[in-house]
Amino acid sequence: MAATNAAHAAHATSIDALVKEVTRVNGNADPEELTQLQEQLEQLRISDLIRIVERTNANRGAMVMRLLNRARFLAVFDALDPNHQADIVQALGSEATAEYFDQLGPEDRAQLLDELPAEIAEEMLLALDPDEKDATFTVLGYEKGTVGRYMSPEVPDIYPEYTVDEALTLLREIADEVETIYTLPVVEHDRKLVGVTSLKRLFTAQGSQTVGELIDDPVFAYATDDAEETVRWFLPLDLLAMPVVDESDRLVGMFTFDDAHDIQEREDSEDSARSGASEPLNRPYLSTPVLALVRSRIVWLAVLAVSALLTVQVLDTFESTLEKAVVLSLFIPLLTGTGGNTGNQAATTVTRSLALGDVRRRDIAQVMWREVRVGLVLGTALGVAGFLLAWAVYGLPIGIVIGSTLVLVCTMSATVGGAMPIIAKTVGADPAVFSNPFITTFCDAAGLIIYFLIAKSVLGL
């Protein structure tokens, strides 16, 4: 292992040196050096090339890509996020990238077009081969966020009355024109979907059997279905692809595992960013300009700071209590912190469960009832410990205040933390947004009120 890691590190360092070299040589444009660099780049695996481009800004990334041959350029380009692809297209110019644009799947092309400035998008669309243009427009015809937007409309026409031999002959001819020949939709002549078969199934059957004998009830989605929800049930089935139909059950495309995976990954990145109170970057961190990082954070930070003014307000209200017992202020960060942590724990768990489809909106009562109990157990455990510690150091009354505050704050925070993401989803907001940061702020303010009310009554202030 140690030896492998060392080798890996050496390899990685040479890659960094290579990128610097590419940038330097591009500046000089010495043809000999360029050829040499090109040869070095040819030694690298595609996965390393992808990593190189993802770890540098778009201009440098474009310089590296310009040195790749056609097939490798396409393989790298294909693996980038649509946002990042758009940056590269703009860095290289639409003319230089037109030929690669033609090679993308219609669904990938549609997503790249969404990210390009209208002018460039139009130019690139105009230069497309008519068939590809049609396929792209089919995909663009569906709303953003629907399955239709992520499907490939390039599907074979296989009818149930075909013999296996007929079907295999057809597939051999059109193998390069359709999205996949491994998962095969079977349709009636009006394009109504009747079932699904696979190349494996046809390939191992008797040539004289009909396709109709070899089909299963299809797992399928409607083109207008929400893509994220569809991915949630599609991915656990471990299927390569499934047919997509319109509202009259007519086949319109195929939805494949790789697009499903991209959707899920983007959603996970979004959830992760939002639960940390920032907007998703939609491009790799190191290739994002510093000001774009600031933009992704400033709004949330400001909103949270403004809502934190609530805590100033609460404390202002209890200022006389604080003046009488300054010792109370010592526990403020501990109590608000513990409340925030308990709330975050619940919110994070529920947000993830919503994302995986394990929990749904109408489960809110069940979730809250679970969290009340979880919060009570957690609060009691911490409350007893807090009571004993505070009693020992600051005396019995403070011990009672701290202990009972912890019980109540934990119970409240867990319950609110569990409910918030579901409420957010119900009102159409992103559950992750309403999870951690907002819950922290809310629990801070509510926790302080609980704290001072208990303190006032116990200490008789």
Added chain:
Amino acid sequence: MAATNAAHAAHATSIDALVKEVTRVNGNADPEELTQLQEQLEQLRISDLIRIVERTNANRGAMVMRLLNRARFLAVFDALDPNHQADIVQALGSEATAEYFDQLGPEDRAQLLDELPAEIAEEMLLALDPDEKDATFTVLGYEKGTVGRYMSPEVPDIYPEYTVDEALTLLREIADEVETIYTLPVVEHDRKLVGVTSLKRLFTAQGSQTVGELIDDPVFAYATDDAEETVRWFLPLDLLAMPVVDESDRLVGMFTFDDAHDIQEREDSEDSARSGASEPLNRPYLSTPVLALVRSRIVWLAVLAVSALLTVQVLDTFESTLEKAVVLSLFIPLLTGTGGNTGNQAATTVTRSLALGDVRRRDIAQVMWREVRVGLVLGTALGVAGFLLAWAVYGLPIGIVIGSTLVLVCTMSATVGGAMPIIAKTVGADPAVFSNPFITTFCDAAGLIIYFLIAKSVLGL
């Protein structure tokens, strides 16, 4: 859309009713009612059945699964997490599940075995068909967390000198015995991997061509490679499968997209749980007992509460300052909250980038330099706003204290938040653990020190 949602809701309600019915009838065991229920369950799609089992505890889930036919049982069982599978096996008994165990892929079986009590695991292994037993032991022979543990050792033997027709004939015979016939490793007679081809490629070639003419340089992994790191570069390539080799480059198995996806999803769930300061549940939320939820949270919560004692300590040190200017305590939650949020933003972004492989350990200096600048911009923006507000309400000196504290706290928090996940990774800890909660606690204590030092010097206390 509205109509679809209503239909969906009605459908969902009837599913809940169905599960209740299954539980009730299982209690009664009236054969007629059972048959009726079985028929109702047969109407449901596999994805709905999976959802039913995932949303209920293992005992109830097992009751539902007992009513399914063999193929559907297997489809549902296959889609569950290994942990959840183990719960179901224990609920149904090892005898009842032995036949399904036989049908799992060797890699899925190995993971299920890891989750079962040793006794049951042994019983189930003993009952296995000898070939399947061998394949399972091959997988179990690799360390947990390596690619070998997730590969299928069931691969075809295809040699470069085979003609396409010979290869296709072989594949037709062994189609059901190997993991996949779509992505095909090609080996020498000593099993050294020479390349990869695909069924599509063979299928569209001339029958008299040799396989050797149709191979590409393989994308492959070593069986001892770290599975999570491998998945990071494998998934963006959108491949169905890739060969896995041993240290002498001999083919030992195939690694497929569905296992890759499971690994990634589990890692994302882990990151999400840890960034919310809890341990991953490894089973769906609603099927997790309340005490298991408590267990997943109590340790982190206690550790964080203990580290928050640091803030009590800090405030205790500055108690005399606080007594002289109680107004300072009003801003404690606002300042610590903002510091925590800034730190979280940076930590979440960097943790996600580490998970996606966009950032690596040796990028730490670059990341910190970016975060210093981001934090300074954010801090300046908030600091100016804070200065103006505090000046207006509490006078110029307090305005200066709040404004300059915000600038310093934001800069420090962003830098620490960006560095912590990378440091965690370097010392072999989970970056997500060291991200949000710990950073919040750290920023709270450090922020308070900054605050009171500034306050003391500005207010001359």
